[in-house]
Amino acid sequence: MRIAIIPNLTRKHAYEVTKNVCDFLSENGVEYFFEDNLKGQIGFDCQFMSSDELLLTCDIVIAVGGDGSIIHAAKKACKYNKPILGVNAGNLAFMAGLEKNEIPLIKNLISGNYVTDNRMLLEVSVFDKDGNSIVREDFCVNDIAIARGEPIKMVKLNVACDGNRINEYYADGIIISTPTGSTAYSLSAGGPVVDPRIESILLTPICTHSLFARSIVFDSNSEICVTVPESEKEVICISCDGDDSIVIPAGSKLIIKKSKVYADFIRIKNDSFIDILNSKLSQRRV
Secondary structure (H helix, E strand, O other): OEEEEEOOOOOOOOOHHHHHHHHHHHHOOOOEEEEHHOOOOOOOOOOOEHHHHHHHHHOOOEEEEEHHHHHHHHHHHHHHHHOOOEEEOOOOOOOOEEEEOHHHHHHHHHHHOEEEEEEEEEEEEEEOOOOOOOOEEEEOOOOOEEEEEOOOEEEEEEEEEEEEEEEEEEEEEEEEEEEHHHEEEEEEHHOOOOOOOEEEEEEEEOOOOOOOOOOEOOOOOOOOEEEOOOOOOOOOEOOOOOOOEEEOOOEEEEEEEEEEEEEEEEEEEOOOOHHHHHHHHHHOOO
């Protein structure tokens, strides 16, 4: 077994957790490798590869960090059809399969005593105002946020599903998420929690100027079209999974649909989705 380790060493405790993971793998005779860009940041004996070679030749990816770190690693792993195990090095991580005090459970990973949860992804294509050229393509594990830029003003976004008009939202923006992302930004904006086993596409408005605009759950095979009116003068940006946002010019059209690619998250423990939800959200109760 060859394991790719992708840590976010900027996170508190991440280096310590990463070393503990590597020590456990070494004790059990398992090879592990890091990406080349971490040379000089790892203070113990290890091997490095280019990112492409690492993900092509490994059997499993272990990501160390919080949800953002795990999602970032999962987006790399899914391109190579590799399963991923998230190890939480922070306080709250819905995507983590293990907490930092549960590293000995990696023995189940080594013995093959685990299952994988297939999580649907979304892909987005941004077209120019003529609708002919794709100016940007991306995909997400959690969500796609289409929202106002720096000016603190609401924006207008026209939304359709499979060619049928849904609404013209006058709001700070909208979030289109996967079921996995229902516990992330969408939840903070008042969206529903959806079991990740139920494939669907969620649309949640952000601070909409309406008494009746609510989240909508669409069939996973739906195609969502978001149009920025040509008359829109405010800055509108798009961000996938919280990555750096880019400006979407007025008149642009975005097509969002289920991706053909899935992310495979390793589950070692027998915790159900509700168990994880209750455990994680209880950490945020005051």
